[in-house]
Amino acid sequence: MTASIIDGKGFAAKVRGEVGRHVKRLKDEHGITPGLAVVLVGEDPASQVYVRSKGKQTVEAGMNSYEHKRDASISQEELLALVEQLNGDPAVHGILVQLPLPDHIDEDLVINAIDPAKDVDGFHISNVGLLGTGQESMVPCTPLGCLMMLRDFHGSLSGMNAVVVGRSNIVGKPMAQLLLGDSCTVTIAHSRTKDIKEVTRRADIVVAAVGRPEMVTGDWIKPGATVIDVGINRIDAPEKGEGKTRLVGDCHFDSCAEVAGAITPVPGGVGPMTIACLLANTLTACCRANGIAAPEGLTA
Numbered sequence: 001m002t003a004s005i006i007d008g009k010g011f012a013a014k015v016r017g018e019v020g021r022h023v024k025r026l027k028d029e030h031g032i033t034p035g036l037a038v039v040l041v042g043e044d045p046a047s048q049v050y051v052r053s054k055g056k057q058t059v060e061a062g063m064n065s066y067e068h069k070r071d072a073s074i075s076q077e078e079l080l081a082l083v084e085q086l087n088g089d090p091a092v093h094g095i096l097v098q099l100p101l102p103d104h105i106d107e108d109l110v111i112n113a114i115d116p117a118k119d120v121d122g123f124h125i126s127n128v129g130l131l132g133t134g135q136e137s138m139v140p141c142t143p144l145g146c147l148m149m150l151r152d153f154h155g156s157l158s159g160m161n162a163v164v165v166g167r168s169n170i171v172g173k174p175m176a177q178l179l180l181g182d183s184c185t186v187t188i189a190h191s192r193t194k195d196i197k198e199v200t201r202r203a204d205i206v207v208a209a210v211g212r213p214e215m216v217t218g219d220w221i222k223p224g225a226t227v228i229d230v231g232i233n234r235i236d237a238p239e240k241g242e243g244k245t246r247l248v249g250d251c252h253f254d255s256c257a258e259v260a261g262a263i264t265p266v267p268g269g270v271g272p273m274t275i276a277c278l279l280a281n282t283l284t285a286c287c288r289a290n291g292i293a294a295p296e297g298l299t300a
């Protein structure tokens with residue numbers, strides 16, 4: 001079998017187009033422009049690339065983008081003060097603090113200082129609790145993007161066996177909640193899982209969010225299953241020349257694609273959907289803040 005390729009890049013462009021149309025309507029009918037503030041602490045080059053592409057796509061969708069770059073030596077108090085300032089700024093509807101933060105800063109403290117209504121990452125404990133109890137919340141962008149692609153490909157996910165590999169707060173756990181919400185039978189696997197291959201081989205849907213380049217190989221996959229590869233790993237690519245690198249996922253693409261029914265590529269899969277969902281969440285937050293019905297289909 002050769003898998004269908006799920007085109008996250010193309011899907012993300014459609015989502016961004018839809019967000020853009022709603023943003024225009026907000027401006028024309030209500031005189032409101034959604035605003036997204038991104039806080040980047042330190043000089044991590046990969047993070048800077050994400051922040052740049054987020055900023056560019058935010059503006060292309062017709063929203064305001066506010067970038068706050070701070071030195072890695074910023075104190076926790078200064079960072080909390082910046083979050084407070086953004087919480088109080090009526091032009092800012094969404095706040096994203098890029099993770100990870102430097103070691104001297106308590107990440108949980110900073111995330112939980114964000115106004116939950118502006119928490120477009122969906123990482124605040126209030127949003128985590130709301131999602132876990134099936135109430136309206138801000139839904140984390142990466143798992144939301146994965147869910148949108150799965151729903152688009154399968155229609156209903158009801159009754160499917162889903163295995164999420166990885167249990168982080170930002171990807172694995174919220175992904176499992178969303179799949180449960182769509183009535184999948186969900187298993188979460190992690191570094192202590194025994195016979196992990198036997199576990200994933202029972203899955204109709206495998207979501208890999210591990211951070212280990214090409215760990216999941218074709219022999220982990222049931223024939224015909226759908227594979228969602230969240231991993232973003234930069235590895236050396238001497239075949240492209242000295243010092244060159246390339247991006248790979250947590251799944252070994254070629255061997256998985258031989259067995260799977262469908263698979264997301266890296267790049268061009270989950271990554272672009274994450275940014276599209278960030279814009280969708282900013283639009284949703286802006287609508288809710290202004291008592292306007294948020295567009296359907298752009299959230300879980």
Ligand SMILES: NC(=O)C1=CN([C@@H]2O[C@H](COP(=O)(O)OP(=O)(O)OC[C@H]3O[C@@H](n4cnc5c(N)ncnc54)[C@H](OP(=O)(O)O)[C@@H]3O)[C@@H](O)[C@H]2O)C=CC1
Nearest residue numbers: 142166167168171190191209210211230231232270271274
């Ligand atoms: N496309 C996108 O938009 C995004 C991509 N990412 C990418 O997704 C990947 C995961 O990110 P994130 O969730 O933040 O990572 P974390 O490092 O926070 O979590 C990784 C998880 O994988 C598990 N794990 C590690 N090694 C193994 C193993 N050998 N077997 C089974 N499970 C293992 C860990 O288990 P344990 O808990 O037991 O340690 C942990 O639960 C990364 O490649 C990251 O770059 C992340 C965010 C967004």
Ligand SMILES: Nc1nc(=O)c2c([nH]1)NC[C@@H]1CN(c3ccc(C(=O)N[C@@H](CCC(=O)O)C(=O)O)cc3)C=[N+]21
Nearest residue numbers: 050096097098099100121232267268269271272274275
């Ligand atoms: N508070 C917070 N929220 C996040 O959502 C968050 C974060 N911190 N820290 C870092 C991770 C990582 N992440 C990515 C988003 C998009 C791509 C993406 O668009 N990738 C492109 C390729 C980009 C390239 O070529 O470098 C793709 O996969 O096609 C990747 C990774 C969001 N994260």
